[in-house]
Amino acid sequence: MKSLRSCTSLVFTAFFIPRQGSYASSDYSPTFGSNGFANWGAGTWPPSSVGAPLVPQPTDPETLALLTQLDPVRIQSTIQTLVNFGTRHTASDTTSRTRGIGAARNWLLSEITELAKPSNGLMNVSMPCYLQEAQPSSGMPIAADVCNVQVEIKGAVDSNRTYVYTGHYDSRRLNNSNNVDDAPGADDNASAVAIALEMVRILAPVVAKNPPAASIIIAAVAGEEQGLYGSNFLAQTLKNASVNVQGNFNDDIVGSGSNAPFDPQNQHTIRIFGAGTDYLTLPAEIITEIITTGYQDDTPSRHLGRYVQEVNAGAANTTDMDVALIYKPDRFHRGGDHESFLKAGFPGIRFTEPQEDFYHQHQDPRTQDGVIYGDEIDYVDFNYTARVGRVNLLSLWSIANAPATPSNFTYDVSIGFLASSLTTPADYLENIIKLYWNTEPLDPLLDYYEIWTHMLNVGTQNTIRLPISKDNAVFGLRAVGKNGKKSPATYALAVESEYFGS
């Protein structure tokens, strides 16, 4: 990537198609607030005749039927089994069959292998490990194997495009180096591992008949509490193998929605944290371009979060959940395994319960001055975790059967802008935008492309000229499948960039 502007002019010369104007138009019906001014709040701008406002995405009945299979009783049993290993500290015992992280991972491997059997071999279960050296300052008193237990489902149409679910199975106490004493880690984060097992169980017979279009990895990772070791190992392995990872859904602390003060609403809400530009592994000049053109809220991670919101909104009668998308990478001074994916340059979001209960996380189990501390199973609401699992399964299965997010979505900076010379064509001086994107290689799943934020079907062409000012609107592009499923959106930059998956 050289100079942005020179690159832009190179890019667009060959592609200029005058006055295409083939956009559809719908009735112009602005909404008006009580003060009589048009209601131009977020997402409703511009009040133009171009496109239709966003609506929830519908989900097919077969997928909805999968969601009702999330079983709170099985979730409870998984969490109880994990808690019974006493501690799952990353550097804890690996020789006992009943206690420590070695016993926990061996149980996970055999349980997941069993759950995957109905897939007829289409679920590849494995346990890759590496030796992590001691890091006493971050909770690794000794060197230890860090092992992920994972299931890979190969996509039938585009096996390179991959979506990864992660939940960590290690646990900790207040003293993160204590690899001996009990650390139940029920909510943190056995709850997320229980969802992983449920997804494997429910999807196994489904993929045997109908593998997803894109690949899925479901992983229980270790070493989260000491430095995101397991997820980093997974993300770096995928990066080194040039796998096209289009999203990480990381669940962590998804065990309860019953904390005051928003009870019972909290019981039906899951937070998603979606990072902004600060986590983009892009050349500084491209990040500057993103910020100066006002697209800092439209990173792939945010779009992934919006995707989950929109799909969940269309299936909320079945998930029984609301999705609260928070425009932050994570909670205050906290982190999680999605960061390993963000650092590898992949989009990633974190699912967490709506209000954490700090009495029952990381705490050494005890009663002190009449207060009960410890991440014990009593504080997990299995029904809540099952509802979170429905949102996960819905998003993961839908996105892996939708077409790929379009790439290289750009616009011509000289059209709809100040004149550059006496010979600038007059029609460039209107408040318009001309957009371009890649249509090659053709995605066999694709029905048509759709402009975002206002939905506009732009067919299968690779460019469109719209009577909307670049100043006021944010543009995105998504792919709509022949099965009706939509990809997350990608957004427009004046430059071509590897950011678009070139």
Ligand SMILES: *[C@@H]1O[C@H](CO)[C@@H](O)[C@H](O)[C@H]1NC(C)=O
């Ligand atoms: C991106 O699109 C432009 C046209 O808009 C094209 O010239 C360029 O080759 C594309 N880049 C890639 C990597 O496909």
Ligand SMILES: *[C@@H]1O[C@H](CO)[C@@H](O)[C@H](O)[C@H]1NC(C)=O
């Ligand atoms: C199963 O997954 C492991 C770990 O990624 C990989 O090494 C192995 O080649 C895979 N096996 C098959 C049959 O795909």
Ligand SMILES: *[C@@H]1O[C@H](CO)[C@@H](O)[C@H](O)[C@H]1NC(C)=O
């Ligand atoms: C934390 O645990 C480690 C390992 O048991 C121990 O060596 C260390 O002294 C403990 N730290 C504190 C502050 O208790």
Ligand SMILES: *[C@@H]1O[C@H](CO)[C@@H](O)[C@H](O)[C@H]1NC(C)=O
């Ligand atoms: C990825 O590749 C880098 C550079 O070759 C290497 O240092 C690192 O160990 C690899 N990581 C994994 C998990 O394979």
Ligand SMILES: *[C@@H]1O[C@H](CO)[C@@H](O)[C@H](O)[C@H]1NC(C)=O
């Ligand atoms: C997978 O996609 C990435 C781009 O995201 C590309 O670099 C890589 O070559 C692709 N691998 C295969 C086997 O097509």
Ligand SMILES: *[C@@H]1O[C@H](CO)[C@@H](O)[C@H](O)[C@H]1NC(C)=O
């Ligand atoms: C959800 O249920 C409500 C109330 O029964 C109903 O009005 C609505 O149409 C349903 N929505 C969907 C998407 O099925």
Ligand SMILES: *[C@@H]1O[C@H](CO)[C@@H](O)[C@H](O)[C@H]1NC(C)=O
């Ligand atoms: C979970 O759901 C079951 C079945 O609907 C219900 O009987 C039970 O009371 C619920 N548990 C909690 C803690 O809400």
Ligand SMILES: CC(=O)N[C@H]1CO[C@H](CO)[C@@H](O)[C@@H]1O
């Ligand atoms: C108790 C607790 O919160 N444990 C960890 C669960 O995972 C998240 C990050 O993914 C950590 O921030 C927590 O420390």
